[in-house]
Amino acid sequence: MGVCRIPKPKDPIAAARAEVVELLFSYVERLRAHFESVAAAHDLTAMQAKVLMFLGDAEPMRCVAENLGCDPSNITGVVDRLQDRGFLTRSEDPNDRRVKLLHATAAGKRLRETIGLNLFREMPGMGELSRAQVADLRNLLSMLCAHSVEKQLASG
Amino acid sequence: MGVCRIPKPKDPIAAARAEVVELLFSYVERLRAHFESVAAAHDLTAMQAKVLMFLGDAEPMRCVAENLGCDPSNITGVVDRLQDRGFLTRSEDPNDRRVKLLHATAAGKRLRETIGLNLFREMPGMGELSRAQVADLRNLLSMLCAHSVEKQLASG
DNA sequence: TATTGTTATACTCTATAACTATA
DNA sequence: TATAGTTATAGAGTATAACAATA
CATH class of the missing domain: 1.10.10.10 (Winged helix-like DNA-binding domain superfamily/Winged helix DNA-binding domain)
Structure with missing residues (x-):
């Protein structure tokens, strides 16, 4: 979703989270472009x-x-x-x-x-992560996704 | 980008990467919905x-x-x-x-x-990560984004 | 000649509301 | 009555091509 200029909180923990949010939005924009480009290659x-x-x-x-x-x-x-x-x-x-x-x-x-x-093969940046880093990322994303689903079910 | 059914490679390293790609697409879909909902709240x-x-x-x-x-x-x-x-x-x-x-x-x-x-405040799942996990995620995302930009510049 | 922004065009995505068929 | 899918409609995003103003 492109560059977002999210105001940085002074609390260091909140600031770190804000930084993650901004990085996520940047990477999401790349993934969106990647997905669109793969789709467009097949009309x-x-x-x-x-x-x-x-x-x-x-x-x-x-x-x-x-x-x-x-x-x-x-x-x-x-x-x-x-x-x-x-x-x-x-x-x-x-x-x-x-x-x-x-x-x-x-x-x-x-x-x-x-x-x-x-x-999968052209996933931006993915090839640069080590085996251990891929495993770490998998675990962190699992936590993010699990909680998101939980909230979704609770509010729905 | 919703649930993607990406074929799972037999090589365990490639399989782990494929799993990360699938998790990323799932989380991206939640982020997209989150972003749309925040935007829609302001018309x-x-x-x-x-x-x-x-x-x-x-x-x-x-x-x-x-x-x-x-x-x-x-x-x-x-x-x-x-x-x-x-x-x-x-x-x-x-x-x-x-x-x-x-x-x-x-x-x-x-x-x-x-x-x-x-x-920032309603970021799905973000509140559930510990300080150390937020730091890990930040580092991993930095690597993904840095490499993406590099590739973008190289190809452009 | 090349570039910035605009306009015109056509296509797709999007939600809402009204409709048909079915439960 | 309620639900699954369709249709009609209107608004918005999308790329392409042609255009005016400027470089």
């Missing part, structure tokens, strides 16, 4: 790539919308475009005929695999 | 908030576009809307009259301060 928008990467074997559209944090009405158009290009199909859920399930086609699965590999 | 889109947070004392529009990784033609509209609401003004650069400089107004500076504080 997909970031949104279309997100939907494709989230697809399981039989994903209800509502779950896609919830995971992506947007209104379900948006998903219709995104899925339309992916379907027109042959990357997924819709089917009715036999258990609840209101629900439509999304399935990646063979071409969709191949594309997903390719995008996944590109996302 | 700003994420893009408008990014521009406002990036504004220095006299920022050329071209620099804003470069920092945000988008075409300069987009900035015109975003800046128009922020200007209409009294958060910034344009002025001609006396040294190069093609350039227009952006200045946050008093209201813009107040809003920037408030958004910065909200971004």
Whole structure:
């Protein structure tokens, strides 16, 4: 999300946290650009790539919308475009005929695999971390994510 | 950027990196939602908030576009809307009259301060890290960001 | 000639509200 | 009544191309 000029607190602990927040936003901006560039290399928008990467074997559209944090009405158009290009199909859920399930086609699965590999292999800065540093980062991110989910569930 | 299903390599080092990439994308999605929610609380889109947070004392529009990784033609509209609401003004650069400089107004500076504080104080999961963990995270992120910038400069 | 910012255009994402079909 | 998905609509972000003013 680019450079943010967050006011620095005087308390050293809070100041360190503020610095982490700023670094995170800077790195997030790079990740966003990286993701968009990988998607664009396959003529997909970031949104279309997100939907494709989230697809399981039989994903209800509502779950896609919830995971992506947007209104379900948006998903219709995104899925339309992916379907027109042959990357997924819709089917009715036999258990609840209101629900439509999304399935990646063979071409969709191949594309997903390719995008996944590109996302991983060209991850900015990742190759410079040692094995131990990668493990440290994994643990710290786990804590951040776990707590975020907890808060999300509590407030929802 | 939501849940990404990145194929897991068999090599344990590569697998650990892939896990970090997946965690990063998950946390990034939470940060994006956090940023949007803070911006929306002040009737700003994420893009408008990014521009406002990036504004220095006299920022050329071209620099804003470069920092945000988008075409300069987009900035015109975003800046128009922020200007209409009294958060910034344009002025001609006396040294190069093609350039227009952006200045946050008093209201813009107040809003920037408030958004910065909200971004920092409600940062998902950040409050759960110990002082030492915050320091570790800062160092790891510094490495990731430093290398990203280096690559960016090398390729540009 | 090259660059800065603007405008026009077309496409996509976005939320809201109204609608159909189903539960 | 409530829910899943669609459609219509309006507003915003996005890149491309053409343009005026300036360098």
